[in-house]
Amino acid sequence: MKRKIRVLIAKPGLDGHDRGARVVAAALRDAGMEVIYTGLHQTPEMIAQTALQEDVDVVGMSIHSGAHMTLFPAVKKLLDENGMSDVLLHGGGVIPEDDIKELEKMGIGRLFGPGTSSEELVNYIREEVERRRGSAEKE
């Protein structure tokens, strides 16, 4: 039997707007995933540490403070350094299109804006994890 998809929902930085993070966490839980929510005010180090300890497949970060260009690359770097480059790092928040493109170039997964449906997000995570697990088995 396949292991359930494990997701870490994280709120990095100083921003406290957690409506999105909490709604997403509940939606992924209801879609059958195992969800861990970090709570607020996490540093990139804290997030990478939790991801490692919880052995997650996915990290989703919610950022509304405009600090995305600093925080996504910082977490990505730490995941890579800790042997978690196969973990899907993606996120959502108020993030301008140009920044999304730049972050995608750095290997960050999809970044979802306001108005995204849970279904779209769930499907994306399932497909990505499936794909990553598939390629891991081939290695």
Add this chain to the structure above:
Amino acid sequence: MGKAGDTTRKKVRVSAQKPQSVKSLAAQYAKWREKVDALPVRDVRFISVSGVEAPFLCTPEDVKNLDYERDLGFPGEYPFTRGVRANMYRGRLWTMRQFSGFGTAKDTNQRYKFLLEKGQTGLSVAFDMPTIMGYDSDHPRSLGEVGRCGVAISCLENMKTLFDGIPLDKVSTSMTINAPASVLLAFYIAVGESQGVPSHKLTGTIQNDILKEYIAQKSFIFPPKPSMRIITDILRFAKDHVPRWNTISISGYHIREAGSTAVQELAFTLADGFAYVEAGIKAGLDVDEFAPRLSYFFNAHLDFFEEIAKYRAARRIWARHMKEKYGAKKPESWLLRFHTQTAGCSLTAQQPENNIVRTAFQALSAVLGGTQSLHTSSMDETLALPTEKAVKIALRTQQLIAYETGVANVIDPLAGSYYVESLTDRMEREAEAYFEKIEKLGGVVAAIEKGFMQREIGDAAYKYQQQIEKKERIVVGVNKFIDEHETIDIDILKIDPRVEDDQAETLKMVRERRDGVAARNALEEIRAACRDEGINLMPKILHAAKVEATLGEMIQVMREEFGEYREPPIF
């Protein structure tokens, strides 16, 4: 028509029908309803934004218990349901106050001058996350966040730049700042002094509403108990030194943005207000000494009548509790003055121009609900901070309502509407039920610590999202009337990355030029005051601000003394 003086003496009742005719009306309604129920209705849920079933039709039957004098009264008179001023917008329009701040103090200073030039009548400062959380711009935790979603203010020098060329005796300034509100108020007073404006002439607001931070916005630093102590210190200081300042802007806005219903916004916000009143009284203050300086801040969401009823109910609840429960004697203590901001969370990233229209409806509900000041959101706010063009349209929306629609001509024009009055009543009743629940949990702070409000709001937010996904709730451009292949062609305000370096340089300059011993001593005085509740923190903070101790340094001392609050992560 008699003179106004005559009408007050008469027993005026909205429901003029005698009991018998009401009874026959009920029978007529039942008959009408039978006929209507046989007709087809659209296959949608007729629910409000808060998920409440809407009545099919309201009649005098719905307001049969309404007593004009007891429940409505005249504008400017108890219980203030119809408005807090006798002359309302005939006397003075609401203050048009756009919330604004980004980048460096210099960038924001230019935006303020732009807004004042376009006819804005008050300032409203948005701070960046490091300022809100009490970190200087050069602190490691500030990395990537400086000037991003507000202006970076770490020291008195920054504050002087922010208000450069803006005389503080000519504008009123609202500052959205909570955990470090004491420090920002101190900076403002010190800037006033440097401009030659004495503190008793300053007008404005600090949000300073820490309870809603634990409940909704989550920008807390210290645990609730010391946080409440800082607030009572501010109340005590302000009544003598900044008597025209609004010391707490008790905020429902963030509660609503976090996903609450309209009733939850109303109930939790007023419960917070009462908690501050009780804290002030407990600290030995006379309620009439500080209550007149408390003001409110509400959200204007999309459900037009629900919002109007909410504002009217809020005024009535506050007046009744302040007079009857807390024994306030001054009418100024009874009246609930409020600022309104249109709902950021109602805006869509899709077809962003539609947001102009959403905002206009919301602003109209705030005006019909008797707001004292108003911020209208800009169409591009789901994408980034607003551009000048977007902000101008938002401000023009208010000016259109004020000068073209005629709605400001007549006070409380929806009073007497069967629907609006019954909705106002219902919201008051439901808020009272929440007050009882909170009381049973041991009061607001205990309820927060038990996660009660947080959970209620989280559940409501999730329900709301599910309604959108099941299309029980239509969001134009998002789950219906979608433009396939839409490309959003809208200018985005970019924050210059030099902000961080500029701030680091300013802070370095300040730390070098100041009297280091004086700054250190001032910080130690803050520490001593933290340890002794008999010493008011405010004068110590004001002194430290003047000798150029920084925001981060002051808050750090307070963190060491008071500790930091951590909330259990729940979803």
